[in-house]
Amino acid sequence: MEGSTPLANPVLSQATPSRPAPVSTTRPDASETLKLILAQLEDAKAEDTVTIDLIGKTAITDYMVVTSGRSNRQVGAIADRLQKALAEAGIKGVRVEG
Template structure:
């Protein structure tokens, strides 16, 4: 589906909401919706059942909650505004503290 700037963030041990978060972008609302449709179909076809989905009517930000995996699909300017990579990424202060304590 040619999603852009896809990143995976390992959440295992950081939160109980999921084990992994995937963040990606589509070029337009239509592209975001198409990517989301494909991801939902793949979850279903691989036997994961029907994930919970939010944001499909507007397609600025679609959240697909498949239990252990969260998939966020954004239009680029919406992704930049919310900046989930910074919020959940490895540069979080708690992660830096844990890294320093481990070394």
């Protein structure tokens, strides 16, 4: 094509893509996890919280925490809040029953 000028080379953006902060692959200590759980339960106004120490009794877990609330709705909200807090702390595979 005569008389036409070539297009200029496009300028690539110099910005680096933002990436989320890496999640730690190490699990926190069981006692630290228990402290996080109990703090979240207290903030959510859970009632009748009982911690069962299973250290040395089973290979599955170190502690079991049982709690209750005033209504089904509150118990569901407590469970959701606790799962979110544990996920933010990098703890996966949390089981909630009841």
